[in-house]
Amino acid sequence: MLTESAVCRRPFSFTPRAESRDDTSVRPTPEFLAHTSARSARSRKALAAVAPATPGDRWLAWTLLGVGLPWLAYTRLYFFLHPRHLTFDGGLFMWYFNKPDPFCGGTRTFAWMWRGDVGRAVAVYPLGPLLFVATVALVVYGLYVMVTRRAVQINLSPAMVRGLLVVGFVALGLNWIAKLVWLGM
Numbered sequence: 101m102l103t104e105s106a107v108c109r110r111p112f113s114f115t116p117r118a119e120s121r122d123d124t125s126v127r128p129t130p131e132f133l134a135h136t137s138a139r140s141a142r143s144r145k146a147l148a149a150v151a152p153a154t155p156g157d158r159w160l161a162w163t164l165l166g167v168g169l170p171w172l173a174y175t176r177l178y179f180f181l182h183p184r185h186l187t188f189d190g191g192l193f194m195w196y197f198n199k200p201d202p203f204c205g206g207t208r209t210f211a212w213m214w215r216g217d218v219g220r221a222v223a224v225y226p227l228g229p230l231l232f233v234a235t236v237a238l239v240v241y242g243l244y245v246m247v248t249r250r251a252v253q254i255n256l257s258p259a260m261v262r263g264l265l266v267v268g269f270v271a272l273g274l275n276w277i278a279k280l281v282w283l284g285m
Contacts, residue, residue, distance in 0.1 A: 145255045157251035164242035168235055175210035202276040206231065227275040 153161070174181075181187050193201035209228025212221035221228045245251050256264075 151253045153251040161242040161245035168239035178211035
């Protein structure tokens with residue numbers, strides 16, 4: 101839809117005549133160019149706030165605990181289970197392409213982190229120590245929500261979410277490239 105807002109004028113030396121009335125009339129402007137209202141003020145909400153936990157928050161906490169605790173227990177026992185052939189080795193990506201998947205080495209990294217050997221953890225999976233700390237933090241957060249019945253509400257704009265996703269995928273890609281090229285896998 102077009103709105104009428106911009107005036108098309110001729111130079112001062114031009115004197116309009118009756119037959120040239122269309123030349124001095126209002127020219128339609130596309131609606132997407134016309135400002136229909138003033139911009140609203142930016143939201144002043146806090147980036148993060150603690151509030152009573154909703155059922156969704158409690159469900160997320162149970163999920164974090166249900167996945168995180170067994171994973172941390174498995175990685176804690178990894179060096180005990182591995183010589184007894186009680187660990188899962190390989191994956192579909194390795195079977196089909198004979199290359200490690202983006203998360204290959206994560207289990208061993210967690211196991212080295214449990215032993216406090218950050219150097220070996222980084223050598224096996226460069227992002228591993230960061231993922232280990234994040235996993236422990238998420239399990240602690242899940243326990244916090246279940247005990248206190250309060251949750252952290254994070255208010256991120258869509259642009260911030262996109263930025264975090266891009267940073268995460270780029271980090272995962274660089275980590276994978278490091279495994280394929282630098283570490284020679």
